[in-house]
Amino acid sequence: DAKTTQPPSMDCAEGRAANLPCNHSTISGNEYVYWYRQIHSQGPQYIIHGLKNNETNEMASLIITEDRKSSTLILPHATLRDTAVYYCIVRGNTPLVFGKGTRLSVIA
Amino acid sequence: DVKVTQSSRYLVKRTGEKVFLECVQDMDHENMFWYRQDPGLGLRLIYFSYDVKMKEKGDIPEGYSVSREKKERFSLILESASTNQTSMYLCASSWTGGADTQYFGPGTRLTVL
Numbered sequence: 028d029a030k031t032t033q034p035p036s037m038d039c040a041e042g043r044a045a046n047l048p049c050n051h052s053t054i055s056g057n058e059y060v061y062w063y064r065q066i067h068s069q070g071p072q073y074i075i076h077g078l079k080n081n082e083t084n085e086m087a088s089l090i091i092t093e094d095r096k097s098s099t100l101i102l103p104h105a106t107l108r109d110t111a112v113y114y115c116i117v118r119g120n121t122p123l124v125f126g127k128g129t130r131l132s133v134i135a
Numbered sequence: 136d137v138k139v140t141q142s143s144r145y146l147v148k149r150t151g152e153k154v155f156l157e158c159v160q161d162m163d164h165e166n167m168f169w170y171r172q173d174p175g176l177g178l179r180l181i182y183f184s185y186d187v188k189m190k191e192k193g194d195i196p197e198g199y200s201v202s203r204e205k206k207e208r209f210s211l212i213l214e215s216a217s218t219n220q221t222s223m224y225l226c227a228s229s230w231t232g233g234a235d236t237q238y239f240g241p242g243t244r245l246t247v248l
Contacts, residue, residue, distance in 0.1 A: 061236075070139075070225050070239030071178070122168055122193065123227075123237055125178035 031115045036130040039109075045102040047129050049115030052096040058119045060091060062100045064111040071114065071125070074100065105133045138162070139240035141226055147246045154213040156243050158226030167209035168227040168237065169193075169201065178225065184209055216247045 032050040039045040051060065061076040075082055075089045077098075082089045088101040102109055114128040142157035158167065168183040170193075180193030182201040190201050198220060202210040209228075213220055223244050227237040 068242070070227075070242050073236050073238065076236065122180050122183055123178075124180070125170075127177055 031117055031126055033113075033115050033126065033129045035127065036132070038132050038134055039102075039105045041107060041133050041135050042104055045100075045105040045109065045131060045133070047100040047102075047113050047115075047131065048097065049099070050097045051115070051117045054095050054117050055119065058117050060089065060095075060098050061116040061118060061123070062087070062089065063114045063116065063123075063125075064109075065114070065128075066108075066111045074113075105131075107133050107135060109133050139226055139228055139238050141224075141240040141243050143243050144241060145244050145246075147248065148213075148216050149248050150217060152213075152216050152247075154216045154245065154247075156211040156213075156224055156226075156245070158209045158211070158228075158240055159207055160209075160228040160238070161207065162228065162230075162238075163206065164228035164230055164238075165206070166229045166231070166235075166237075167203065168229075169199075169209065169211045170225045170227065171195070171222040172225060172242075173222050181211065216245075218247050221245060221247045 059076050062074040063071040065071045075087050077089045091098045110133045112128040112130050139160045148154050169181045170178045172178045179195050184190045184203045200212045223242050225242045226240040229235045229237040
């Protein structure tokens with residue numbers, strides 16, 4: 028599986044958009060980009076995934092660059108409950124491999 | 136909604152005890168996974184199973200075994216618990232071989248004294 032690089036931490040003001048970047052320059056053609064988050068003392072929660080096209084669901088949007096070497100997770104209106112560690116994972120037909128993620132702190 | 140449940144949120148055991156961690160999913164998923172999570176090390180895969188009675192080693196299987204007698208239930212067994220197995224244990228399940236979305240349980244925080 029391709030490896031990912033994420034900033035260790037980010038802050039975001041409540042109500043503003045949170046943009047979390049992820050680099051995955053060695054991604055293969057059949058590998059998806061997945062995003063999970065983990066709120067303190069809970070199990071990881073699936074957010075969104077994509078292959079080539081941008082994706083949006085009720086939680087977030089995923090923007091994947093045309094060369095697929097990087098992506099951005101967007102939380103359009105961050106709330107205090109979005110404070111968590113966010114994991115960007117690139118995978119094919121294998122179990123998830125978690126890196127260290129980005130610790131997002133949403134500040135009132 | 137997918138529901139993955141784990142038998143205990145918190146567990147305290149003594150060194151040398153045999154420990155069973157149970158995981159049950161209610162969505163008829165074929166695949167189930169056990170991870171452990173430690174500060175600074177992130178989540179690491181211990182074992183996974185693609186079908187009943189099937190198991191595959193993950194990245195850190197030493198000191199653990201698993202059992203999958205029924206599709207909905209995946210058990211993690213510590214044959215002789217040691218202090219270095221104190222950790223948060225997370226179970227997950229998914230539909231297909233691995234590319235599909237994995238859903239996680241709430242975790243079991245195990246302390247081995």
